[in-house]
Amino acid sequence: MELTLFAPAAVLYGVAAALAFVYLFSRDERWSLWALRLLAAGVAFHLASFGLRMADFWAIPENRWFLPVNSFYGALSFLALSVAAVALAVERGHRLGILGAFVLPWAALAAGGALWRAASLGSTEVAGLVPALRSYWMNIHPAVLMVAYAAFSNAAGVGVALLIQDGQIKSRRPTGLCYRLPAIAVLDDLCHRINAAGFLLLTVGIIMGGIWAYGAWGRFWGWDPKETWSLITAVVYAAYLHLRYVKGWRGRRAVYMSLAGFACVCFTFIGVNFLSGLHGYLSGR
Amino acid sequence: MSASSGLELLGVSHHAAPVEVRERLAALGPELVLESLAAAGWREAVVLSTCNRFEAYGVKPSPPGARALAQVLDDLAGAPLAAHGYGRLGAEAARHLFEVAAGLDSLVVGEAEILGQVRDCYHRAARTGRTGKVLNVLFQRAMFVGKKVRSETGLGTGRLSVASVAVELAERVFGSLAESQVLVLGAGEMAELTATHLTSARIARLWVANRTYERGLALARRFCGMAVRWEEFPGLLGSVDVVIASTGSDRAVVTRDMVADAAGRRNGRPLFLIDIAMPRDISDEVNELEQVYLYALDDLKAIVAENVARRQGEIARARAIVDGKADEFGRWLESLAAGREIGLKHAPGQGGGRAGRKA
Numbered sequence: 001m002e003l004t005l006f007a008p009a010a011v012l013y014g015v016a017a018a019l020a021f022v023y024l025f026s027r028d029e030r031w032s033l034w035a036l037r038l039l040a041a042g043v044a045f046h047l048a049s050f051g052l053r054m055a056d057f058w059a060i061p062e063n064r065w066f067l068p069v070n071s072f073y074g075a076l077s078f079l080a081l082s083v084a085a086v087a088l089a090v091e092r093g094h095r096l097g098i099l100g101a102f103v104l105p106w107a108a109l110a111a112g113g114a115l116w117r118a119a120s121l122g123s124t125e126v127a128g129l130v131p132a133l134r135s136y137w138m139n140i141h142p143a144v145l146m147v148a149y150a151a152f153s154n155a156a157g158v159g160v161a162l163l164i165q166d167g168q169i170k171s172r173r174p175t176g177l178c179y180r181l182p183a184i185a186v187l188d189d190l191c192h193r194i195n196a197a198g199f200l201l202l203t204v205g206i207i208m209g210g211i212w213a214y215g216a217w218g219r220f221w222g223w224d225p226k227e228t229w230s231l232i233t234a235v236v237y238a239a240y241l242h243l244r245y246v247k248g249w250r251g252r253r254a255v256y257m258s259l260a261g262f263a264c265v266c267f268t269f270i271g272v273n274f275l276s277g278l279h280g281y282l283s284g285r
Numbered sequence: 286m287s288a289s290s291g292l293e294l295l296g297v298s299h300h301a302a303p304v305e306v307r308e309r310l311a312a313l314g315p316e317l318v319l320e321s322l323a324a325a326g327w328r329e330a331v332v333l334s335t336c337n338r339f340e341a342y343g344v345k346p347s348p349p350g351a352r353a354l355a356q357v358l359d360d361l362a363g364a365p366l367a368a369h370g371y372g373r374l375g376a377e378a379a380r381h382l383f384e385v386a387a388g389l390d391s392l393v394v395g396e397a398e399i400l401g402q403v404r405d406c407y408h409r410a411a412r413t414g415r416t417g418k419v420l421n422v423l424f425q426r427a428m429f430v431g432k433k434v435r436s437e438t439g440l441g442t443g444r445l446s447v448a449s450v451a452v453e454l455a456e457r458v459f460g461s462l463a464e465s466q467v468l469v470l471g472a473g474e475m476a477e478l479t480a481t482h483l484t485s486a487r488i489a490r491l492w493v494a495n496r497t498y499e500r501g502l503a504l505a506r507r508f509c510g511m512a513v514r515w516e517e518f519p520g521l522l523g524s525v526d527v528v529i530a531s532t533g534s535d536r537a538v539v540t541r542d543m544v545a546d547a548a549g550r551r552n553g554r555p556l557f558l559i560d561i562a563m564p565r566d567i568s569d570e571v572n573e574l575e576q577v578y579l580y581a582l583d584d585l586k587a588i589v590a591e592n593v594a595r596r597q598g599e600i601a602r603a604r605a606i607v608d609g610k611a612d613e614f615g616r617w618l619e620s621l622a623a624g625r626e627i628g629l630k631h632a633p634g635q636g637g638g639r640a641g642r643k644a
Binding site for chain 1: 436437438439442443453454456457458459460551552553554555572575576578579580584587588595599
């Protein structure tokens with residue numbers, strides 16, 4: 001039942017991304033309007049499926065009141081939801097019309113990954129939490145970090161749009177795309193503001209993790225691969241913010257730095273699963 | 286066909302009427318024309334008067350006896366309009382108004398100003414109670430069609446002059462130019478023309494540097510700007526956002542080194558350079574610098590040519606929308622005359638989801 005609601009959400013994200021992409025090259029405003037509507041519908045389906053997941057998850061007594069994000073499926077699904085929700089919020093606030101083309105592929109990819117995981121396991125990974133995870137931190141630490149990841153993926157999408165716009169104007173033969181995309185200054189501003197918010201959440205999330213780890217495992221920091229890579233990610237984004245504010249890095253150069261940070265995010269979220277026992281969604285703990 | 290609805294149009298436009306005729310009609314003022322029409326029995330009327338067209342839309346009063354629309358206007362103009370103008374009835378009058386509102390009938394096809402003029406002329410008539418059901422629906426539909434064409438086709442996109450393309454590109458870099466500073470090099474005619482376009486886009490400050498300081502000062506004064514001595518302009522490259530070069534120099538006055546040096550003081554802010562001089566004033570290599578964008582006159586001309594071609598291609602799509610809406614309006618007029626009025630939807634058959642507006 002959960003998957004019958006989740007699958008349409010994943011499809012809607014994909015179709016919304018495709019429509020937003022078509023809009024880039026079309027002169028008809030209706031494409032972006034429909035992309036936004038389908039995105040909103042996707043988020044609605046996703047929320048409903050997540051509600052059902054909560055119900056299933058909480059049916060196991062020791063899981064009561066905890067977020068079902070301890071498994072790879074649960075984490076990917078929550079990540080896709082965060083990315084889509086952040087994209088919806090930014091798009092409604094800024095009316096760029098094009099953000100979906102660069103951001104929603106990430107949501108579709110995460111949701112598709114979750115579907116693939118559920119299909120290959122034949123389940124949505126609802127199981128009892130191990131004692132170490134039965135803490136109120138379970139509801140805060142992963143959620144804060146997921147929203148940070150969602151912010152970073154949105155900023156990466158905005159950054160890619162900036163690279164395209166820069167190429168358009170540099171070429172001296174701008175196509176219709178140039179007039180579709182927001183101004184370079186607007187994209188630059190949006191990119192760094194989303195990244196700054198993401199950095200703040202990432203830092204808070206890591207510190208929360210440390211406090212939780214102290215309570216659960218008796219140490220604040222243990223150089224577990226997930227911990228190490230999240231620290232690397234934070235350092236890259238701190239460098240990005242520093243170079244932007246202090247050294248005046250703008251435009252293309254700043255975007256490359258932000259994309260490097262996003263590559264670290266992707267590795268922290270996916271790659272580390274194959275290295276880490278403590279934080280691995282795949283390790284089965 | 287729908288002549289029974291009583292909707293009539295009589296007009297002259299830039300297509301056929303000599304400028305003196307249009308001027309004479311424009312000089313009358315829409316208020317006077319509306320009053321004369323009312324006195325002649327045309328209680329429902331709207332007058333659209335711009336520098337390129339003069340059109341009167343009216344609904345024939347039901348007890349016949351009013352003077353013909355043409356007679357009233359001929360008297361006002363002091364000359365027979367039929368020789369230069371056009372008359373339309375019923376749905377064909379609506380078709381014409383929809384074309385006008387869409388910008389299809391404009392001198393510069395797709396221009397946006399006409400839509401506002403249609404709105405204003407309708408409001409002027411409606412305010413004084415000179416519009417009834419048919420004209421209210423007709424003009425509200427016309428504004429709807431005008432907006433629809435602009436949002437669903439590329440008819441109104443792409444600027445058609447070198448100066449306005451330059452301004453539009455600068456806006457693609459900076460967003461709004463409201464906080465931008467502009468430096469004009471040279472004080473010639475082209476410099477002035479581009480400055481006119483930029484200042485109409487609202488900028489923060491205009492600087493003028495010219496080899497002869499006094500001429501630069503004169504240009505700066507006309508645009509409420511500041512003049513600087515020629516030797517001082519390289520220093521300004523560190524703070525301005527847009528540079529327009531149009532001096533008569535026979536070699537580059539802005540070099541790569543000059544811009545690269547200024548970049549150090551710009552704290553990463555972009556610099557947009559427009560070179561409209563022949564021979565060129567700005568070394569082409571500056572475009573290789575990060576956050577620096579250089580457009581020469583030929584680049585801008587090529588973009589204008591593309592935009593003109595693109596607009597032509599969008600005309601057919603715009604006309605299809607206009608025709609569909611005019612036919613629909615014609616059916617509505619007939620249903621009204623037959624006493625069983627049908628509803629007009631704002632987005633029929635396209636699942637737009639917006640509620641139909643019942644007239």
